[in-house]
Amino acid sequence: MPRSPSSQPTEVEIQILRILWELGPSPVREIHKRLEAAKGTNYSTTVKMLSVMLQKGLVKRDEDAQPHIYRPAASRARTGKKMLDDLIERVYEGSAMSLVLQALSSTRASKKELDEVRRLLDQMEGK
Amino acid sequence: MPRSPSSQPTEVEIQILRILWELGPSPVREIHKRLEAAKGTNYSTTVKMLSVMLQKGLVKRDEDAQPHIYRPAASRARTGKKMLDDLIERVYEGSAMSLVLQALSSTRASKKELDEVRRLLDQMEGK
DNA sequence: TGATAATAGCGAACCTGTTCGCTGCGTCAA
DNA sequence: TTGACGCAGCGAACAGGTTCGCTATTATCA
Known part of the structure; x- marks a missing residue:
């Protein structure tokens, strides 16, 4: 019997959400700056996490903007x-x-x- | 930069702690009964989880008793x-x-x- | 125009948490 | 004794979460 995926935001996800709650809608670069300062994260990792979160519906993004702008899906x-x-x-x-x-x-x-x-x-x- | 292990009890660990809080000090068999009823866990898994939790200090056990009696380390x-x-x-x-x-x-x-x-x-x- | 930098995406490696098969040991009854 | 059974331990497999290297695409500008 396999375990079910957590329905809760995970550790890193919360960190990213916090940044978004604080900054408001932001491009990856801004989010990454904070994350890197906090824990030395690689840029690729930040992008990847955001894409995962996008798929999970934790964040939304405006793809028309260049670069893309991310925002939290929930307050x-x-x-x-x-x-x-x-x-x-x-x-x-x-x-x-x-x-x-x-x-x-x-x-x-x-x-x-x-x-x-x-x-x-x-x-x-x-x- | 590797991630650090969570300092919080994990999902299954909480489940086990809840059982212990409710039952009080208990042998593996009792804990397992509940866990199995809740999610079909294998007996080996229950034993393993308890050993992991013992090592983490989440539970304590009386090894003099036969079978061993487990109890939560914290209320x-x-x-x-x-x-x-x-x-x-x-x-x-x-x-x-x-x-x-x-x-x-x-x-x-x-x-x-x-x-x-x-x-x-x-x-x-x-x- | 060609070199350089910023932006995105993807797959694979890696780590932690979870699961279970297999083994060993002691006890009890036939 | 031997066979069945409950208890305990261990290592390996597995899954989800996290990390990053590598590549592609699109600006930027000397």
Whole structure:
């Protein structure tokens, strides 16, 4: 029984997505600059990863532009949520609250942030 | 430049840890029963995975007992936190609050749970 | 125009994680 | 004893993910 390919973005894929989230739509060259600075990646590798990600639907690109412009297929928030849901499912078997408590208790948050959470709580309860 | 091995428990490793968290210390046979039921794993595979995990320090075992008894090296909470921290770091570059909001907003929580979060918030602020 | 550089693509090598076959050892019962 | 069985270990095969060398195509410009 073979294993199934991970549905999650892999390590390098996340790195590239992060760069794209930060820079916005960019040509390979820009993406590569960051990746190389971070871990000495070869240019060919960057191109290859992008082509793999394109095929997986993780990024999109404008081929009319010269050079091609890549952009993330999903927002950071959307991707993060998916990964979080997956983590919750795998480790806590679906109980998100356990994990929220974990996250909160290990964070130094500002008053502003805490208030934001409170507001959200009220909103959830009101509903 | 070769890639570095993941410091996170892998897919199958998490599956095994979950079984151990649920069952408590168990012999291979018990672990295997669950794993086989879940995905048709061969007994040899279960043994192998456990030996790999033993070497990585993810599980510990009592070799005096016959058969050997395996137990998780870290609690579910501790492991979950580590994985969460890692996720936060990789996707949100350290901003845990963003992720907490995500988790909360995608959860249907009971009043009791919400109150628990509030208590924690107060506690954090008081400190 | 010919040399040089930037852009893309492809296939193969390589690494980690996963799977399993085969072997060896101890125990128990015929 | 011997045969069947459960337990443990090991190496090799395999799959997915990552890396890069090599080649082709298209600008760039002396």
